Amino acid sequence: xxxxxxxxxxxxxxxxxxxxxxxxxxxxxxxxxxxxxxxxxxxxxxxxxxxxxxxxxxxxxxxxxxxxxxxxxxxxxxxxxxxxxxxxxxxxxxxxxxxxxxxxxxxxxxxxxxxxxxxxxxxxxxxxxxxxxxxxxxxxxxxxxxxxxxxxxxxxxxxxxxxxxxxxxxxxxxxxxxxxxxxxxxxxxxxxxxxxxxxxxxxxxxxxxxxxxxxxxxxxxxxxxxxxxxxxxxxxxxxxxxxxxxxxxxxxxxxxxxxxxxxxxxxxxxxxxxxxxxxxxxxxxxxxxxxxxxxxxxxxxxxxxxxxxxxxxxxxxxxxxxxxxxxxxxxxxxxxxxxxxxxxxxxxxxxxxxxxxxxxxxxxxxxxxxxxxxxx
Amino acid sequence: xxxxxxxxxxxxxxxxxxxxxxxxxxxxxxxxxxxxxxxxxxxxxxxxxxxxxxxxxxxxxxxxxxxxxxxxxxxxxxxxxxxxxxxxxxxxxxxxxxxxxxxxxxxxxxxxxxxxxxxxxxxxxxxxxxxxxxxxxxxxxxxxxxxxxxxxxxxxxxxxxxxxxxxxxxxxxxxxxxxxxxxxxxxxxxxxxxxxxxxxxxxxxxxxxxxxxxxxxxxxxxxxxxxxxxxxxxxxxxxxxxxxxxxxxxxxxxxxxxxxxxxxxxxxxxxxxxxxxxxxxxxxxxxxxxxxxxxxxxxxxxxxxxxxxxxxxxxxxxxxxxxxxxxxxxxxxxx
Numbered sequence: 001x002x003x004x005x006x007x008x009x010x011x012x013x014x015x016x017x018x019x020x021x022x023x024x025x026x027x028x029x030x031x032x033x034x035x036x037x038x039x040x041x042x043x044x045x046x047x048x049x050x051x052x053x054x055x056x057x058x059x060x061x062x063x064x065x066x067x068x069x070x071x072x073x074x075x076x077x078x079x080x081x082x083x084x085x086x087x088x089x090x091x092x093x094x095x096x097x098x099x100x101x102x103x104x105x106x107x108x109x110x111x112x113x114x115x116x117x118x119x120x121x122x123x124x125x126x127x128x129x130x131x132x133x134x135x136x137x138x139x140x141x142x143x144x145x146x147x148x149x150x151x152x153x154x155x156x157x158x159x160x161x162x163x164x165x166x167x168x169x170x171x172x173x174x175x176x177x178x179x180x181x182x183x184x185x186x187x188x189x190x191x192x193x194x195x196x197x198x199x200x201x202x203x204x205x206x207x208x209x210x211x212x213x214x215x216x217x218x219x220x221x222x223x224x225x226x227x228x229x230x231x232x233x234x235x236x237x238x239x240x241x242x243x244x245x246x247x248x249x250x251x252x253x254x255x256x257x258x259x260x261x262x263x264x265x266x267x268x269x270x271x272x273x274x275x276x277x278x279x280x281x282x283x284x285x286x287x288x289x290x291x292x293x294x295x296x297x298x299x300x301x302x303x304x305x306x307x308x309x310x311x312x313x314x315x316x317x318x319x320x321x322x323x324x325x326x327x328x329x330x331x332x333x334x335x336x337x338x339x340x341x342x343x344x345x346x347x348x349x350x351x352x353x354x355x356x357x358x359x360x361x362x363x364x365x366x367x368x369x370x371x372x373x374x375x376x
Numbered sequence: 377x378x379x380x381x382x383x384x385x386x387x388x389x390x391x392x393x394x395x396x397x398x399x400x401x402x403x404x405x406x407x408x409x410x411x412x413x414x415x416x417x418x419x420x421x422x423x424x425x426x427x428x429x430x431x432x433x434x435x436x437x438x439x440x441x442x443x444x445x446x447x448x449x450x451x452x453x454x455x456x457x458x459x460x461x462x463x464x465x466x467x468x469x470x471x472x473x474x475x476x477x478x479x480x481x482x483x484x485x486x487x488x489x490x491x492x493x494x495x496x497x498x499x500x501x502x503x504x505x506x507x508x509x510x511x512x513x514x515x516x517x518x519x520x521x522x523x524x525x526x527x528x529x530x531x532x533x534x535x536x537x538x539x540x541x542x543x544x545x546x547x548x549x550x551x552x553x554x555x556x557x558x559x560x561x562x563x564x565x566x567x568x569x570x571x572x573x574x575x576x577x578x579x580x581x582x583x584x585x586x587x588x589x590x591x592x593x594x595x596x597x598x599x600x601x602x603x604x605x606x607x608x609x610x611x612x613x614x615x616x617x618x619x620x621x622x623x624x625x626x627x628x629x630x631x632x633x634x635x636x637x638x639x640x641x642x643x644x645x646x647x648x649x650x651x652x653x654x655x656x657x658x659x660x661x662x663x664x665x666x667x668x669x670x671x672x673x674x675x676x677x678x679x680x681x682x683x684x685x686x687x688x689x690x691x692x693x694x695x696x697x698x699x700x701x702x703x704x705x706x707x708x709x710x711x
Contacts, residue, residue, distance in 0.1 A: 057615055089618030096616075101609040105708060106631055116617040151707045167617070 003030040010067035019280040023049040025231040038218025041228035056084035090120040092175040093168035099160035103152035110148035117170040135166040158189035230287035237317020247319035298322040414440040476678035485682040495663035500648040506587035515598025537592025546658035601633030646694025650687025
């Protein structure tokens with residue numbers, strides 16, 4: 001059976017006064033019904049642009065979209081905007097990052113959900129209202145028949161995101177895209193929202209795309225993971241594979257800058273040096289090479305030749321990197337146990353922190369460095 | 377909400393009292409401080425070449441010889457209750473609301489205000505309908521087609537509208553449409569009750585002229601507001617629901633952009649109801665604006681005082697309505 005969503009060589013470019021922004025540059029993936037795909041990457045890696053592209057929300061902007069987005073075999077890139085609008089909200093729905101600004105401040109939560117439901121369903125206001133109350137109850141809003149008439153500012157952050165989820169699910173979509181659904185929420189609420197999404201996914205049977213910069217989020221939920229860097233796919237495979245045998249130095253960077261419970265508290269968190277590249281002047285060759293510590297192992301291919309995304313037999317999934325399979329296995333073996341490979345020592349030495357004392361660095365300091373490195 | 381309105385109404389009364397006190401002080405206290413005697417003031421009521429005894433009689437009858445605070449009390453009492461003027465033999469009653477007698481024609485001020493108000497009301501409300509619909513529509517279209525020919529053209533016209541004074545655009549309009557092409561010949565005010573058709577026909581030019589000035593302002597305001605709100609996250613949410621673009625723009629975009637426009641509109645209308653001086657003068661409309669100009673030219677203190685009170689009444693009330701509307705428009709505002 002064909003997958004629900006198939007994206008082939010998607011390119012989304014914006015022409016600006018400063019030049020062409022290649023926000024998404026040749027991304028391909030597919031998603032089966034009922035499965036979850038996590039798209040991971042730093043700010044500006046093109047993950048949100050990809051999801052907005054799938055939803056057809058670049059219409060009316062200066063975006064130039066090529067490639068194919070096949071939803072149940074229908075190409076959304078070439079479909080009329082009227083057709084995509086019909087699908088939006090009914091077949092595919094989206095949850096946004098900040099539920100306060102994503103809800104209209106002048107309309108009640110209920111009315112906004114009723115509106116979403118009635119666009120695609122010819123039902124009376126009364127029936128839509130009942131449906132909305134049911135939905136609010138299902139996403140865990142207490143006293144839904146009362147709260148349905150509240151305005152968004154009368155809801156707490158977590159409840160607003162629950163309401164957004166109810167709105168997205170109002171028409172029982174096949175595909176749910178959650179763009180950083182927990183970023184704007186309290187840590188305590190984040191887990192609840194993720195649980196809710198995964199519960200509702202099994203209940204509604206929707207396919208879910210979760211977009212995040214937080215590997216912890218995708219680790220919990222995703223069947224597959226797509227790691228994006230500078231508008232391209234760095235690594236793509238099943239969640240278990242990517243966490244066990246990551247095959248791209250960027251993914252290693254993401255993983256080793258994340259605190260882990262199975263390591264000693266004092267283990268050093270290693271930031272990814274540098275900042276994401278400009279999407280107008282993407283570095284030649286591998287876009288990650290200016291920040292990569294292992295370019296010395298490939299005889300200069302990294303600076304000149306764009307690595308293709310190809311399956312690596314020893315890893316069992318696809319990665320876009322010039323390193324040999326043996327090098328990757330060896331390097332990850334060292335990194336995954338908390339050691340720093342010789343090739344990567346330089347960066348820490350430059351930071352002026354002698355490696356011998358690395359074990360004494362308090363975990364909090366390490367974490368803040370790591371977060372700075374990933375989000376910068 | 378009810379308590380808010382009551383509170384605001386009480387505040388309004390105090391505000392109007394304050395306005396009356398200040399205007400009264402400007403026109404009666406300041407001249408006296410500058411050396412004007414009650415006798416000289418009374419002379420202004422009497423007319424040319426009066427006999428001193430006549431002046432004295434007026435001074436006593438209008439109570440101009442009394443201390444100023446008593447005069448002020450009498451003035452306020454006149455507005456609220458009406459007042460009796462008496463010099464012993466000749467008693468005249470000025471019924472509520474009494475704003476005193478005009479120097480010019482010795483008539484009570486209030487009936488004159490009342491007879492002139494409908495003219496200003498017709499002018500202001502008609503123009504307001506035009507400028508709000510026109511300005512907001514142009515602003516929305518400009519924002520949606522930002523950078524297009526329509527946007528540049530209408531914003532250019534809007535700049536002209538804001539910059540050109542009414543007495544210029546009004547005279548041009550009169551010259552072209554009334555005299556040269558005779559589309560609207562012989563523009564003069566006809567009461568709506570006398571002949572509604574003629575009323576409307578004669579007001580078209582003043583409406584358009586006045587609306588042009590304000591529509592320009594509102595178009596720019598709406599455009600700026602729409603550009604801001606159309607970039608908001610909730611617009612993206614509305615689109616993500618699959619809402620047709622027209623509804624996204626009107627129901628979600630315009631609704632949010634309208635709040636500041638409602639505010640400005642209330643204040644503009646309140647201000648205009650007190651007299652559209654330039655427009656009324658340009659088109660010779662006998663409204664409160666012309667009344668004001670005449671009162672000032674004649675240094676007719678009671679008339680000036682009366683029209684100031686009326687104008688400030690409109691502004692204060694408009695302010696209150698705007699504040700109430702705020703809560704209706706934006707559910708986050710509560711009293």
